[in-house]
Amino acid sequence: MHTTVGIIGAGPAGLLLARLLHRAGIESVVLESRDRGYVEQRQRAGILEQGTVDVLRTAGAGERMDREGLRHDGIELRFDRRRHRIDFPGLTGGRSVTVYAQTEVCKDLIALQLKEGGPLLFGAEALGVEDADGDRPRVRFRREGREGREDVLECDYLAGCDGFWGVARKAVPAAVSRVFERSYPYAWLGILADVAPSHDELVYARHDRGFALLSMRSPSVSRLYLQVPAGTAAEEWSDEEIWDELERRFETTDDWRLRRGPVTQKSVTPMRSYVHEPMRYGRLFLAGDAAHIVPPTGAKGLNLAVGDVVTLAHALTHAERTGSPELLDAYSATCLRRVWQAERFSYDMTTLLHRAPDADAFEDRLQLAQLERIASSRAAETDLAEAYTGFPLFPLG
Ligand code: RFL
Ligand code: PHB
Numbered sequence: 001m002h003t004t005v006g007i008i009g010a011g012p013a014g015l016l017l018a019r020l021l022h023r024a025g026i027e028s029v030v031l032e033s034r035d036r037g038y039v040e041q042r043q044r045a046g047i048l049e050q051g052t053v054d055v056l057r058t059a060g061a062g063e064r065m066d067r068e069g070l071r072h073d074g075i076e077l078r079f080d081r082r083r084h085r086i087d088f089p090g091l092t093g094g095r096s097v098t099v100y101a102q103t104e105v106c107k108d109l110i111a112l113q114l115k116e117g118g119p120l121l122f123g124a125e126a127l128g129v130e131d132a133d134g135d136r137p138r139v140r141f142r143r144e145g146r147e148g149r150e151d152v153l154e155c156d157y158l159a160g161c162d163g164f165w166g167v168a169r170k171a172v173p174a175a176v177s178r179v180f181e182r183s184y185p186y187a188w189l190g191i192l193a194d195v196a197p198s199h200d201e202l203v204y205a206r207h208d209r210g211f212a213l214l215s216m217r218s219p220s221v222s223r224l225y226l227q228v229p230a231g232t233a234a235e236e237w238s239d240e241e242i243w244d245e246l247e248r249r250f251e252t253t254d255d256w257r258l259r260r261g262p263v264t265q266k267s268v269t270p271m272r273s274y275v276h277e278p279m280r281y282g283r284l285f286l287a288g289d290a291a292h293i294v295p296p297t298g299a300k301g302l303n304l305a306v307g308d309v310v311t312l313a314h315a316l317t318h319a320e321r322t323g324s325p326e327l328l329d330a331y332s333a334t335c336l337r338r339v340w341q342a343e344r345f346s347y348d349m350t351t352l353l354h355r356a357p358d359a360d361a362f363e364d365r366l367q368l369a370q371l372e373r374i375a376s377s378r379a380a381e382t383d384l385a386e387a388y389t390g391f392p393l394f395p396l397g
Contacts, residue, residue, distance in 0.1 A: 003029040003118070005316060006139050006155035008126045008168050010039055012102060013288030013305040014161030015109035015120075019059050020313035022117040026320055029118055029153055031141050033125035033162075036110065043192060043265060045102040046215050046223060047072075047202075047299035049390030050095050052306045061108050069100035070216070075388065077371060078205040081253045084375040085201070091378070091385035099202075101217050102302055124151075129158060129171035133282030156283070157316060161309070163289040164274070172281040182273040184295060184350065185357050186210070187232055188225045189268050191242060195261025197222045198250075204297075204353055205249050206367060211297075211354045212249035222261070225296075227354050232268055239263045271295040271350065273343055278332040285312050285331060292339050294346035297353060298388065304342050307393050308335050338391050345387040 005021055007014045010032035021028045032039060048056075048069070056062045073096045077084045088096050113120045123144030130138045137158045140150050160168020197216035205212040210227035217223050226245055228237070237245075243260045250258055274293040279286045288305030311334050315327035352370055356363070374380045 001029065001151065002154045003027050004155065004320070005029075005157045005159060006137070006153045007031070007159045007161055008129075008139060009160070009162035009166060009288075009290070010106075010110070010120060010122070011161060011163055011288065011305070012105055012109070012302050013290070013309050014159065015106060015113060016055070016059065016061075016306060017159055017161060017287065017309040017313055018113055018117055018120065019061060019109055020309065021316065022113075023059060024313065024317040024320075026316060027118055029155075030113070030120040031124040031126050031139065031153065032120070032122050034122065035144075036122050039122075040103055040107050040110065043101075043103065043190070043223075043267070045296075045299065045302040046099055046217065047303075048098045048100055048105075049303045050097065051390045051393040052303050053098050055306055055310055055393065056105065056108075061105075061112055064104065064108055065098070065100045068104070068218075069098040070219075072097050072099055072201050074201050076199065076201055076203045077374065078203055078250060078252065079207075079368060079371045081251055082375075083252055083254075083256070084371075086374075086381055086385055086388075088385050088389050091382045092389050095385075095389040097299075097389055099216060105302075126162065126167050128167055129160075129284060132158065132171045132284035135283075137283045158284045159309075159312060160284060160286045160290045161288055161305075164293055166290050168284065168290050169276055169286055171284055172276070172286075176278070176281065178277045180273075180275040180277070182347070183230070184271040184354070185230050186227050186354055187230050187268050187270050188213075188296065189228045189232060189234060189237060189242065189266070190223065190225045191239075191263045192217065192265040193222045193224065193261045193263050194220065195222050195259050196220055198257065198259045203250065204349075206353045206355075206371060207249040207251075208355065208364065209245070209249055212246055214250065222259075228268065229357065230270065234266045234268050237266070239266075242266075269296065273347055275336070275339060275343060277336060279308070279335050280328070280332045285328075287312055287335075291335075292343070294342055295350045296346075297349040298342065298346035300342040300346050303390060304339060307338050307391075310393055311335055341387070341391050
């Protein structure tokens, strides 16, 4: 089997890359280890930056998002039982974000790919990458139901879009890699609940008992998160304990109330910051979570993945049309500039709002002072609003 661009992974990065290449007339094959149902149901991100929304529209994948996505013009910061709203358009010259779940973005891209695009193989697990720095990189893979037999996909370029646990990154020799990493002593316990969101915008709450986040999936489905100690298992918390704890952390001095409803999903997400440099090795290009992870507090992961593949699709198109590798050569450095801005913002939001197990009163006061600063200074508020609504994307060609 041979193709121009081999893509490992059908998460948002791999699917959008395939779509952008198809629109540019470049052939690709996507290999995905899981089945379609799994990819379409995996609960993850919920917030799309303006730039991500624009890219999905340009890629012809924005129709349902435009109908069902919820435009949000702000978020609320909650601390000391007080509420402070950040007004995105007013602070950023009109920018906002859109609540449209990653599951829905993936469903839309999968449907388009199967209808119009090149091969998208589910149940096709990449086992390893060979000759990444040669002229014809290869992926060895195994298809479900064909155990004991290996297939090989040979390509001109290879995109590693296989997430943090994938195989693509392992093809980059340690001698040329540099890894930057932080783990955090806490995790997020997330629930999905069949109840109308208790507020019309997201609420990020800092509390002495720990962080809490109120988000949503639709006008009738809430998504809520609680900071819990790293290593916590979701089963350790009953639904009632979760609601009680959310109520404590979201408490306000006014008459705001948390609505409770049936919990339909419960899971724990570990928190990590991670960057692999460079994001390119020979003809192998890493994109999305395969190259970098941010803690979810800033809602940047999916948006970074989109930025990477827009840059990569543009560079590959340029190389195919002109024969010049200049944009491919610049790929890693171009992406990393944006990646590090998001790493910095996600780290700041995380450490501002979470309570470390060993935090003392001094650190509590510093967090509150910073939140006060944001609430009372237009400059500090603007800094947050600009970062939250998104750093500039590479221009679409
Ligand atoms: P993905 O989504 O992990 O997709 C990788 C795909 O590769 C497949 N795969 C393989 N396929 C073939 N062979 C192999 N050997 C393979 N190994 C793996 C996997 O099955 C999978 O389908 O990576 P991608 O495409 O880079 O997308 C990244 C995003 O998924 C991620 O950054 C976001 O979900 C992060 N994130 C958030 N990002 C946001 O922008 N806004 C948010 O509000 C937001 N909230 C979140 C989040 C992530 C969370 N979790 C669970 C980590 C909230 C949470 C709770
Ligand atoms: C979500 O809705 O899942 C979500 C929203 C904002 C975040 C993280 C996750 O910062």
